[in-house]
Amino acid sequence: MDDTTRRTTIAERAARAGGELALDRFRTDIAVETKDGKTDVVTQADRDAQERVIEVVREEFPDDAIVGEEEEALKTVPEEGPAWVIDPIDGTSNFVRNVPIWATSVAAVIDGEPVAATNAMPAIDDYYVADEEETWLNGEPVSVSGREDPETCTVAPTLWWDFEQREAFATVVRAIVERFGDMRRFGCAQATLSMVADGGLDGAMSDVRPNPWDTVAGVHLVRNAGGRATDLEGERWRHDSEGLVVSNGVVHGTVLEAVRSVRQ
Known part of the structure; x- marks a missing residue:
């Protein structure tokens, strides 16, 4: 072995x-x-x-x-x-x-x-x-979904925003519902990332710097299932990156656009 x-x-x-x-x-x-x-x-x-x-x-x-x-x-x-x-x-x-x-x-x-x-x-x-x-x-x-039309996709805001950041959370939610067919929030980052890996979700994102224990395993699952994981600039995500954006790869640009609306 x-x-x-x-x-x-x-x-x-x-x-x-x-x-x-x-x-x-x-x-x-x-x-x-x-x-x-x-x-x-x-x-x-x-x-x-x-x-x-x-x-x-x-x-x-x-x-x-x-x-x-x-x-x-x-x-x-x-x-x-x-x-x-x-x-x-x-x-x-x-x-x-x-x-x-x-x-x-x-x-x-x-x-x-x-x-x-x-x-x-x-x-x-x-x-x-x-x-x-x-x-x-x-x-x-398992593999990520093959959905290409954002209006058929389901996307999740991955991590929780603290009370002083609720305006950012509201902005992300609005950005998702304006661009995608549906939204989910499960209250568990690793479960959310796992569902992107198996195609149950088409994308997930947060502009918050995540903890490695909330993300590293799930990102590995997503990538090995054919998906993409980046930071807010679209660069390959690492354990110390700012923000996290994952997707099936096909709609990644639209997921990035949604999370960037917070910074705008």
Whole structure:
């Protein structure tokens, strides 16, 4: 088994293990805490799931860097060497309100570039996996949509805008509904990116600088499924880029146009 195959296997194993732990706590009477704002919530399930993910990774790759949302994990992706980017429960706001759209996300990165990723969504029994070449949903290969007409497309504003940025959020929503056939917002960035990868959505965007644990795995899924991911200038997206725009590739220009309306 080569190194990338090992990392793909461990990414899936770790995401499933963390997701199963979180699922055991889902729709139970779990205490909810807040971090930086009233809607920025965290639970002990987040912390325990992250620990479980790290345990699985460490069994095979004990010396790799860990980047993650909770506790003492690194908050930026190293530019050199191997690392793992983890979100134990992406969509905790859904999790605590008993909404089943949340994901345990694990990406393996080498020199700042993802080589393997899994988004496990155990509450709906969906598991997205990508190696260096393909993306699968529940073991079957998937690809982005082939829609060309924006008026037939569904697009999502990916990340949440804080209260002081609600004018920007309103501008993005208006830009989407003026250009595309429909809009969705799922409250889970990794789930949203996964749905672009499997063609359920045709695009997603935000002008906010995203955290790597909210995005790296999903971007890898999208690219391996034939889609495109860029920054606000249309340049290839990296973990430290400003904003994030993903699409099936065909309507990428229109998605970029919509998110740029915020800056205008």
